[in-house]
Amino acid sequence: MASLSPEQRELTERGAEIIRAGGLVAFPTETVYGLGANALDAEAVKRIYETKGRPSDNPLILHVSSIAMTERLVEINWRARLLMEKFWPGPLSIVLPAKEIVPARTRGGLPTAAVRMPDTAVALALIEKSGLPIAAPSANISGRPSPTDAATVRQEIGDIIPLVIDGGDTRLGLESTVIDMTGEHPVLLRPGGLPKEAVEAALNMEVLLPQDQKIIRRSPGTRYRHYAPSIPLRLTAPHAIPVEAENWAWLGTKIPNGAPRIKIIFKDDAEYAKELFRALRTLEKSGAQIIYAELPEENGIGRALKDRLTRAAGG
Structure with missing residues (x-):
C-alpha cells in the first residue's frame, strides 16, 4: 500500500477533525470513493442520506481500521474472523449482528451491520486519526454510477460537502463483495471486488446465494436501481445489436456488429x-441516445460486473 503524500497527511488530519465534528468527507478506497461520516453519530449519518438522496432503509457499510475496532460494533464468529484475517484490508464487507453502539439509522433499521477494512492508506489514516468507524456509501447522488476519481466526486457533490480527499483513480472500480455471516452458511448478498470463489476456498465451504428478500436487505446496493447513466442502457451480446438501432454506443470486450456512434x-x-462506471459517465455525454453493453460470464469478477450492469439497466 502506498504511503501518504504530505498533502494527503494534511487533508486526512483535516478530514478527521470534520468527521469528529459530525461533518462529511469524501475519500478514496480501493473500490470507489466513499462519502464518510461518524458511523456512531446518527445525525452525521443522516447528512449522508440527505446529501445523496439515499433511501433511509438502505444500510451503510461501516469502515474500520482494525479487527479490534470491529469488535466494538458487531458480534464476530470464528468464520467471520477467519475472513477478516485473510482478506482485510480489502474489498470484503461482512454482515454480522450489530451491537447497540451502532445507531439504527446507520444500519437502515436492521439488526445487522456490514463492516469492512478499506485497502488505501488515505482511508485507513482517516479512520485512525478520527478514532471512529466511518459509515460510507459511494460519494455520489444515489442511483448514479459510483465515482472512481476525485474529479467526479467534486462535479457531483463537491459544492455541498466540506472536503474531498484526492487519492487518484481507484484500483478496483467496483464496490466490495458483501457476505452475510450471521448463519451457519455464508450467503453472498452482493458480488464485488473479491470473487465468491476466493471466499469459498478460504472457508472450505460453499457460499450460498440468497433465497429471501429480507436477507438481501442487509446489504447496500441490492434493492434500488443503482449505477444508472442518464441515457438508457441495454444488455446484449455483441452480435445481437438490433439492426434498426441508431445513434448508439457500445461497451464491452468484443467488437459489436453494426456501426456505433462511439465504442x-x-x-x-x-x-x-x-472502468465501468467511468465509461458509463463518458458515454452518457457522447451524444448517443442509448448504450448497448456486453454481459460477461458469471464467474470471478464477471459476477460482480454482471450485477452492476443489470442494476444500471434497471434490472
Whole structure:
C-alpha cells in the first residue's frame, strides 16, 4: 500500500477533525470513493442520506481500521474472523449482528451491520486519526454510477460537502463483495471486488446465494436501481445489436456488429469492471441516445460486473 503524500497527511488530519465534528468527507478506497461520516453519530449519518438522496432503509457499510475496532460494533464468529484475517484490508464487507453502539439509522433499521477494512492508506489514516468507524456509501447522488476519481466526486457533490480527499483513480472500480455471516452458511448478498470463489476456498465451504428478500436487505446496493447513466442502457451480446438501432454506443470486450456512434472496448473483464462506471459517465455525454453493453460470464469478477450492469439497466 502506498504511503501518504504530505498533502494527503494534511487533508486526512483535516478530514478527521470534520468527521469528529459530525461533518462529511469524501475519500478514496480501493473500490470507489466513499462519502464518510461518524458511523456512531446518527445525525452525521443522516447528512449522508440527505446529501445523496439515499433511501433511509438502505444500510451503510461501516469502515474500520482494525479487527479490534470491529469488535466494538458487531458480534464476530470464528468464520467471520477467519475472513477478516485473510482478506482485510480489502474489498470484503461482512454482515454480522450489530451491537447497540451502532445507531439504527446507520444500519437502515436492521439488526445487522456490514463492516469492512478499506485497502488505501488515505482511508485507513482517516479512520485512525478520527478514532471512529466511518459509515460510507459511494460519494455520489444515489442511483448514479459510483465515482472512481476525485474529479467526479467534486462535479457531483463537491459544492455541498466540506472536503474531498484526492487519492487518484481507484484500483478496483467496483464496490466490495458483501457476505452475510450471521448463519451457519455464508450467503453472498452482493458480488464485488473479491470473487465468491476466493471466499469459498478460504472457508472450505460453499457460499450460498440468497433465497429471501429480507436477507438481501442487509446489504447496500441490492434493492434500488443503482449505477444508472442518464441515457438508457441495454444488455446484449455483441452480435445481437438490433439492426434498426441508431445513434448508439457500445461497451464491452468484443467488437459489436453494426456501426456505433462511439465504442469502448476493454481487453478483459477485469478492465471492464475497473472502468465501468467511468465509461458509463463518458458515454452518457457522447451524444448517443442509448448504450448497448456486453454481459460477461458469471464467474470471478464477471459476477460482480454482471450485477452492476443489470442494476444500471434497471434490472
